[in-house]
Amino acid sequence: RETRSNLFKKLSSRGPFLVTPFKGDIQEKMSNYTNSPCAACKFLRRKCTSDCVFAPYFPPEEPTKFANVHRIFGASNVSKILHEVAPHQREDAVNSLAYEAEARLNDPVYGCVGAISVLQRQVLRLQRELEETNADLMRYASCLGSETTSAYGGRRG
Numbered sequence: 001r002e003t004r005s006n007l008f009k010k011l012s013s014r015g016p017f018l019v020t021p022f023k024g025d026i027q028e029k030m031s032n033y034t035n036s037p038c039a040a041c042k043f044l045r046r047k048c049t050s051d052c053v054f055a056p057y058f059p060p061e062e063p064t065k066f067a068n069v070h071r072i073f074g075a076s077n078v079s080k081i082l083h084e085v086a087p088h089q090r091e092d093a094v095n096s097l098a099y100e101a102e103a104r105l106n107d108p109v110y111g112c113v114g115a116i117s118v119l120q121r122q123v124l125r126l127q128r129e130l131e132e133t134n135a136d137l138m139r140y141a142s143c144l145g146s147e148t149t150s151a152y153g154g155r156r157g
Contacts, residue, residue, distance in 0.1 A: 039061075043070065057094040073097060099112065
């Protein structure tokens with residue numbers, strides 16, 4: 001029998017996962033998973049009931065998604081969040097939690113803020129590069145214009 005920490009290590013070693021949102025309503029989502037427990041109930045080793053708050057958002061084929069969210073936020077906190085959020089916003093909340101959990105596991109100090117900072121620095125660098133390239137282009141255009149003017153002894157018209 002595996003301990004939770006061993007299970008976390010095994011699931012984490014499989015690399016990053018993609019968050020794949022469900023399409024359709026909650027009843028449709030629930031009907032797809034009546035035979036097997038959701039990833040949350042399977043991970044927590046409990047019976048998955050028809051009113052399981054996790055089932056629509058943590059399908060059985062995405063165990064890493066729940067494992068990461070549970071590792072960072074805890075199942076109890078996620079359950080509280082889902083009960084406090086309006087039903088039509090729960091899917092977005094779970095996807096956000098999954099993204100933040102994965103980011104926190106990849107960068108324990110900065111989490112998703114680290115990724116945002118890297119992208120902001122990249123945008124600034126590319127903006128400076130664009131300004132420099134535009135300045136070079138203006139210099140080349142002005143040099144080309146002055147050569148044309150001097151070759152004809154004045155302005156072309």
